[in-house]
Every structure is written in structure tokens, then in C-alpha cells.
Amino acid sequence: MKLDSDLQSCLAPPTDPLTIFRYPCSCGEISLLGRSNGYVHCRRCAATHRASASGIIDFFGKKTEQNAYFDSLYEAGLLHKRDELSSESARSSYESSYDKAQQYLTLCGINSARPVTDLCILDVACGSGWVTAGLLRNPMVQRCRFHAYDISPHGLEMLARFAETVQSTNLVEMSVQDANQMVFEDDTFDLVIGSSVLHHFDDVPLFLAKCRKILKSGGAAVFGEPFAMGYGLGVAALMVAQRQLGLQYPGIDAVYKDISYRVQHPNLVQNLVDKHLFFPSSFLSMALSAGFVDVTFTSAAPREYYRERFIGELMAERSISDPALLARANEIYRTFFDVFDADNYGESVGAFVQVVLRA
Ligand SMILES: C[S@@+](CC[C@H](N)C(=O)[O-])C[C@H]1O[C@@H](n2cnc3c(N)ncnc32)[C@H](O)[C@@H]1O
Ligand SMILES: [Zn+2]
Known part of the structure; x- marks a missing residue:
């Protein structure tokens, strides 16, 4: 032997x-x-x-303030805290995002009820990598090649540990890199997926132009992002309601100021972590200038969500529990809602909108 x-x-x-x-x-x-x-x-x-020992390539090689900020959030367990793979709940956290990950394929017009084979898929600023994790373990997704990157290594390490537990014909590569300087060869990917990422990047038009280059012709990019009108209407309703009731919640004042600052000073947001809030019209012109041929906006939530739950969730995100404020803000928000109400409410006046760009 x-x-x-x-x-x-x-x-x-x-x-x-x-x-x-x-x-x-x-x-x-x-x-x-x-x-x-x-x-x-x-x-x-x-x-x-x-x-790294788990194979994550470091194309970035340095730390910026933003990088350190996200590192500290991951380290403190504030991002994806349920994704710790040492416990069973961790695995189930990746499992609970399985359907959401498939939705990104559906948005790009891919039916994952049938075999999806031989695609090259990029998961941009993947965080803990739940999109890649979800697609990887879909038995209909076969012989696909994935690359997942983020500027912070912590979520990637979780994804690497998860990927080792999945048996599939797909291959995954991971890297630490900066979305403002992507390192891929042109014409590499069939799909680029970014969940809640563009609003963190310095120069979105530049990123979209690079994104178009690394996509194959006929490929698609899909992003889920915060839109200014949707958040603005909700937060303005809360602001008016708290004034009427003689209340002042610092969390509401802060988000109101934050939204108006980001809308009014788009060139002074470099030092913010959450930099941009988008408008459909300017997003469309950025995408067309980047060389995409078609752009569609889809709401992540149906119109009923906005009518029934949106204001409550804005308050819950800021840990505000106040039934009187909720009732008053909802009444004000519904005045806006009713005047814009239509099946496409989420696309036109929604807060979190998914955008599909066709190469
Ligand atoms: C809101 S999280 C979204 C993460 C993941 N896509 C998800 O849906 O859970 C934003 C992510 O963007 C990453 N990020 C921020 N700026 C970046 C940059 N310039 N390049 C690469 N990743 C970046 C952060 O580290 C963080 O993981
Ligand atoms: Zn060389």
C-alpha cells in the first residue's frame, strides 16, 4: 500500500x-x-x-470604518443573531429563510419547481449568506456555481460552516471584498442577488455599471432596498400623530431627521452606514445608464400590509409600544394610503421594494 x-x-x-x-x-x-x-x-x-482556514478569500485586505462597524455588529451578535451554527436553532434560522431565498429566483423569472441547472450566481454583501444557503439546499438547484461575498468575514464563516453540512452538486466560493471594487471577470454571472445592500454602497451608479459588466447578456440582477417615499410617509404620519398627542419619542424624531437628511443631502452620506434611500424614477435612470435594458419594481409586501401593519412595525423597530400613538398614526397614514391605494401600492409607495434589472 x-x-x-x-x-x-x-x-x-x-x-x-x-x-x-x-x-x-x-x-x-x-x-x-x-x-x-x-x-x-x-x-x-x-x-x-x-x-481563511475555511477557504474564504480575502480580496479586501484592509478595514474601513464601515467595515469595522459591521464587524462589531456581527461580533456583538446584533446581525443574524439566530444564525450561530453551533446550535440547532442556527440551522433552523437558515432553514426559515429557505422560501425567501427562492423568491429571488422567482423574481428573476426562474421557476425553481423545475430543475435550475448550471447557473453562476453572485450573492452580493451576503451577510450570513442566507440567500446562498437557501438556494444551495434546494434540490432543484443543481450544478450551479455560487460566489457569496461581504466586507465582513463573520457571516461568511457561518455560511462556510453551513455549506459543509449540505450535500449538493452545487459549488460555493466565498470572499471578503468591497462592493465598491468588485474583483470579478466580465460576463461571469447569470444572476446577481443583493438583499438589502445597495443603500450601504458609496457609489451606487458605479456599482450597477460594474454589476452589468460581470453579468452575462440576458442575465439579471435583483435587489431588495429601502425606498424614500414609503418610509417617509410612514414616519411623517408618526411625527404628526406624536405632535397632536403632545408626545415626543426620540426614536421617531431621529428616523424623521435621518430620512430627510439622506434625501436632501445625497452627496454627504459617505460617513453613514445606511446611506441611500431610493426613488423609483432615479433608480430607473441609474439602471438604464448602467446599461441594463429593463427594470421592474415589485413590492416585498402586499398593499394590506401597509394598511394594517406598517405603522406598528415602524414603532416596534424602535421599541415603541403606545396604543394611542399607533391608532392616531394609523389614521393619518391611512389618509395617505387611501389616496394612493391601488394594486401597485407597494411598488409605487412601498418602503421595501425589490428591483429586477435585466442585462
Ligand atoms: C443589511 S446587511 C444585509 C446582509 C444580507 N444580504 C442579508 O440580507 O441578510 C448589509 C450587509 O452589507 C455589507 N456591506 C456593507 N458595505 C459593504 C461593502 N462596501 N462591500 C461589501 N459588503 C458591504 C455588510 O457587512 C452587511 O453584511
Ligand atoms: Zn498575476
Whole structure:
């Protein structure tokens, strides 16, 4: 036995495993990267990037304030706190987002009731990677290649541990990188998915232009983002209601100021974590300028949600429980709601809107 394996290693010296996507190097080479202990490297000039023990490639290599902020949230367990994979509840947290992950395929016109094969899918600023996790374990998603990246490594490490527990024909690659400087080769992906991400990026038009380049022609990008009109109407209703009732909740004042600041000073938001709030018209023109041929807006929630629950959720997010304020703010909000009420309420006046951009 020993002799055989010795002989084998002489005849076929072990080769490094490779990345599953090709990457452009500053030396001009565009190819799969070699993987060795703790690193990936260009196979022409041997430029390297660190890789963690679980295989997460670090294309970023530095920390910004925003990066440190998200790291601290993950470390404090404030983001995706139920995703700790050491416990059973963690696994079920990935499991509970299974359907939501499939919705992103549906939004792009893909029926995952039938086999979905051989697609290249990018999960942008993936956080704990629940979109990738959900798609990965769908038995109808087969032989697909995923890349999930975030500027913070913590969620990626959770995803890496989860991916090891999933048996599938799909392959996953993960990296730490900055969405403002994506490192992929052009024409790489069939789908780009970003859940609640664009509003954190410095230069959204630049990101969308790069996104269009790394998508294959005919591919699609889908994003779920906060929209200004939806949040503005809800928060304005709360503001008027608290004034009428002689109340003053700092949480309501703060979000009102925050929304108006972000809408009025879009060029002064670099230092904010939540930078942008979108309007359909400006989003559409950004997407068309980036080279997308079609853009559709879909609401994550039906119109009934806005009529019945939206104001209550805005209050709950700020830990405000006040039945009188809720009743008054709902009455005011419903005056807005009724004048705009139509089947497309969520798309036109919704707070969280999913946008599909076709390449
Ligand atoms: C609101 S979380 C959404 C995470 C995940 N997509 C989800 O739906 O749970 C925003 C994510 O964007 C990441 N992020 C912020 N700025 C980034 C950047 N410039 N490049 C890459 N990721 C970034 C954060 O680390 C964080 O995980
Ligand atoms: Zn090189």
C-alpha cells in the first residue's frame, strides 16, 4: 500500500485546488487562482491573497470604518443573531429563510419547481449568506456555481460552516471584498442577488455599471432596498400623530431627521452606514445608464400590509409600544394610503421594494 501511494505521488505530484471562478490579476492574467495553505495565488505572477482556514478569500485586505462597524455588529451578535451554527436553532434560522431565498429566483423569472441547472450566481454583501444557503439546499438547484461575498468575514464563516453540512452538486466560493471594487471577470454571472445592500454602497451608479459588466447578456440582477417615499410617509404620519398627542419619542424624531437628511443631502452620506434611500424614477435612470435594458419594481409586501401593519412595525423597530400613538398614526397614514391605494401600492409607495434589472 505504502509503495503504491509513494509511486502515485511521484507520477502525479499533487496540484493545488483551484477557485471556481476566474479572476483578473494586475499582471494581466485572467484565470482560476491556485489555492495553497492560507493563500490563493495568480498562477502567472504568483500575486497572493490570504484565505481563511475555511477557504474564504480575502480580496479586501484592509478595514474601513464601515467595515469595522459591521464587524462589531456581527461580533456583538446584533446581525443574524439566530444564525450561530453551533446550535440547532442556527440551522433552523437558515432553514426559515429557505422560501425567501427562492423568491429571488422567482423574481428573476426562474421557476425553481423545475430543475435550475448550471447557473453562476453572485450573492452580493451576503451577510450570513442566507440567500446562498437557501438556494444551495434546494434540490432543484443543481450544478450551479455560487460566489457569496461581504466586507465582513463573520457571516461568511457561518455560511462556510453551513455549506459543509449540505450535500449538493452545487459549488460555493466565498470572499471578503468591497462592493465598491468588485474583483470579478466580465460576463461571469447569470444572476446577481443583493438583499438589502445597495443603500450601504458609496457609489451606487458605479456599482450597477460594474454589476452589468460581470453579468452575462440576458442575465439579471435583483435587489431588495429601502425606498424614500414609503418610509417617509410612514414616519411623517408618526411625527404628526406624536405632535397632536403632545408626545415626543426620540426614536421617531431621529428616523424623521435621518430620512430627510439622506434625501436632501445625497452627496454627504459617505460617513453613514445606511446611506441611500431610493426613488423609483432615479433608480430607473441609474439602471438604464448602467446599461441594463429593463427594470421592474415589485413590492416585498402586499398593499394590506401597509394598511394594517406598517405603522406598528415602524414603532416596534424602535421599541415603541403606545396604543394611542399607533391608532392616531394609523389614521393619518391611512389618509395617505387611501389616496394612493391601488394594486401597485407597494411598488409605487412601498418602503421595501425589490428591483429586477435585466442585462
Ligand atoms: C443589511 S446587511 C444585509 C446582509 C444580507 N444580504 C442579508 O440580507 O441578510 C448589509 C450587509 O452589507 C455589507 N456591506 C456593507 N458595505 C459593504 C461593502 N462596501 N462591500 C461589501 N459588503 C458591504 C455588510 O457587512 C452587511 O453584511
Ligand atoms: Zn498575476
